[in-house]
Amino acid sequence: MSHTVDTETAGQPATTRPGYGQLLRTPGAWTFLVPGFAARQPFAMLTIGIVLLVQHTTGSYGTAGVVAAVTGVAMALCAPQSGKLADRFGQATVLVPGVLLHAASVTVLIALALAHAPLWALFVAAVPTGASVPQVGPMVRSRWATVLTGSPGASALLPTAAAFESVTDEFTFVIGPVLATALCTGVHPAAGLAAEAALTLVGGLIFAARRATQPLTVSTPAGGHEGARSASALSIPGVRVLAVSFLGIGAVFGGMQVSLTAFAQEIGSPGVNGPLYGVFAAGNMLSGLVFGAVTWKTGPRRRLVLGYTGLTLVSATLWAVHSVALFAVLGLLAGLCIAPALISGYTLIEALVESSARTEAFTWLTGAVALGQAAAVTVAGRLADTHGARAGFLVPLIGTALALAVLLPLQSRLLPRGPGRGAIRAMGHRETTAVD
Template identity: 85%
Template sequence: MSHTVDTESAPEAAATSPRPGYGQLLRTPGAWTFLLPGFAARQPFAMLTIGIVLLVQHTTGSYGTAGAVAAVTGVAMALFAPQSGKLADRLGQATVLVPGVLVHAASVAALITLALADAPLWALFAAAVPTGASVPQVGPMVRSRWATALTRTPGTSALLPTAAAFESVTDEFTFVIGPVLATALCTGVHPAAGLAAEAALTLVGGLLFAARRTTQPRPTGRPARGSGAGRAASALAVPGVRVLAVAFLGVGAVFGGMQVSLTAFAEEIGSPGVNGPLYGVFAAGNMISGLVFGAVTWKTGPRRRLVLGYTGLTLVSATLWSVHSVPLFAVLGLLAGLCIAPALISGYTLVDGLVEPSARTEAFTWLTGAVALGQAAAVTVAGRLTDAHGARAGFVVPLAGTVLALAVLLSLQSRLLPRGSGRGAIRAMRHRETAAVD
């Protein structure tokens, strides 16, 4: 049948392309060789923060201290992740990933040892910096491999938005099992078991992922000395990438604020084990939304979907501080998760039109780093508020982060047009044409 499709919003619905779908995506040659090891290697983002919070809170008795240590880790990751992505674009993913996972495993081991030895706060900070800086950027690397594989395979470019949705689902699946696993290990085995498992998964998965060299994007090589090419090619020089990075700070604020505040809420009601399942429900909502989002051929553009997702996320975040019951938290957490996936998927989809392929991994890592930075700030602020005023105060942090991010999107969304779009292109994209869609 035929539907009227906005050509700016849904290039994936071109008449010459088959209907995008997960089955077709997963039949892409070589896809499974990087998906499976990549899944294990991307666990740090789901397990690291909650593992640090649970361990340091256990050894110090303070959510504020635990949040501060986790925040240092997040800031270090946010600062170093784009540099890691840039080096991966230039030198190859395996060249960057192998030493990175080795450093990360050693840094986590040092952080665990210091925390259990009741080391001073400055020593925990010193170990937290390399721990965060060395977090392997496997998620952006997988996204870059998808883009490369779909570009190399004829007739599959329409699957790029589906790949973005699939990666968001994969990310959120790790957030379903990661916090639950880390919480179960920390509360049921040993306070350091969550971090130890995170380091082991990162090391094994990262080395296996790095070994799949045939699917990695071709390195662009080192820029000529003194040419300025490296600076010109930076993904952050693109205004749209900067807007998306600021917007993704809001997603990080939701992740960080929810982790600390849900942990404190569970402690307040005398059921610390409920923290993992509650956060798992939140991430499950994101995963479910991502699955549906990637299976639909949209008639609205990614810019509009990004704004709508953020609007819903802001409205849900506005209610969290007033909730007192576990069932209601589960419902609102599910709704929050349902709103996050459209925002993340739309943002990652926009990147492909904003930057050149040679800067794609770096652009993805700027967004991932922005989430980490927002999460770090949220963990710090929510930890302080929770120590001073209880769990309810911590839930104000997701609201503040989403309100600010939504304001930036509403005022600067014109900068998210694809590269090369001028006023004529803008007018053309506002017109609609009929395209065949299953």
């Protein structure tokens, strides 16, 4: 049965967007939201935890950035495969061994860092640490699509769910870096990573146990159309464009984390790093709350371009700032621009990709953020070591400018092709979405 979700109909929305209260009353939602929140902490705490620990044991932001980058690259390469396996065999099947491996890998990385092991040994431990980061955010987004399917007003609730997930992601970035910084500076340099591993393990196992809301697998597609199941979400041009744009968002995350850490050290107040990054993430969260509550007259493609343009302009000012108060203001503005770009990108996935590959598609975007973050922490760390924190803040500008230069001429690829939703179809289900 086909239906149309029109996000831009001559500027007049057909219905008022449902609120977060209606969304959260969806049966079964809280059973995966609470443990999923805890299990998302690696993305918020892992990079900053590694940077603070390795910088403490080596005295080099560059070295710390490289080790963190290895985890980011490993995550970026493995996350889509994890998503594809989850689509095929079920989320719990992938998640349980993943969180066990992650907790063990983080423990080994901590031990090696505290033992002042050589850099190559840290790299060896960093690879499985990053590769095993659980893709809980994409899994939760897929669960929303599952629990909302067939419910009244489901098509109107999906954009609200996308906004809510962005807010949840950013809330972890409000508390995650602050918590990791406080633990590393106030308890022990390894305490941030230890807490990250514990939260991931406990939250991940509880989340995996909630099998009633996990999406159906596509290991045995109806009619035996193996080719439809095996096609990758990355074969869709729009997904590739979104992945490139999310690289720039990752550059902002990584560049801000390392450069703010170096800036706080330079002014003799290392503890201010967490609150400053928290302000940046709070802007993202607040913007997401508003963004998800408003019924927009423009489609997600235009909102993505506008949000990304604003993010690039704000990033262009960071390198020239030396005041904590001004950093807080500009960080808040940067956060306000990130949420529209993130939410719009994830909303576009709903239009471009069929449900049989949606988790994989979401993980390509989160993997792109991780890869952009990995490159950013490496470059920003080296620049901070040699030229100071000010040079590190050039990284968000370069990353967003390059991604915007790709997004602008290729934005037409974000429109679905043909009468169906995208290149990948399963079980004969089709939806058409206006995304301009």
